[in-house]
Amino acid sequence: QLDATAVLTLGKDMTLRDFAQGAYRMRGIGKGQRIHLFIIPEVHELIVKNACLGGLPRTRGSAGALTPSQMLSDVAAWLVVNSVNSERMQYNMLQVQNLTNVWRKNAWISVKDHYQALSGPHLAAYLKVFNDPVDQAVSRFVRKPKTFMDLVEKHVQTHPQFINTDEDRAVIDSIRANAQALDADRSQTGFHGEQEQEQEQEQEQEQEQE
16 A cells, blocks of 8 residues: 555664565565554663764663654664674674684594594594584673683684694784784774673683583
């Protein structure tokens, strides 16, 4: 219908792309069709927090005083920040994957070339490198967020016996430089995505399990 109205909700991890995909299900936006945006209090609090970081005078109770244009601007800004945090988290995960590939590659070569000589605990030590344990324990304490560099260093210190060549060390140094740049950028912008912190904590727990 040309005068139909749709309801669009916001999730705490929604990005601008997700929002746009949902909104453009209404093919007649601007031609009679409209969208009502439903925001639960918890998500609105995240939007307000993001707006305050951007220097805007927002409070939890300020939603009623904002014009629709101002509210939509706040929502759009929050969605863009979520998009940036999502991309950053994926980049961090790629860096960790590249890091673990260093010792996994060396462990695989050793197992492939010397599998007949490996047995018992020696073989188990090589195979353990490929494990991805899942920690389902719930901590009683709120973990303090650590830098990405801390996570990288913790990974490196866990498998020193599989870092053998100058090429391996060059890859690790490159990832360290990337991690340092990411941490510096995050400290300057002041935007600490909850999603990114949760992912870093999960990676830290997996490392502790190893």
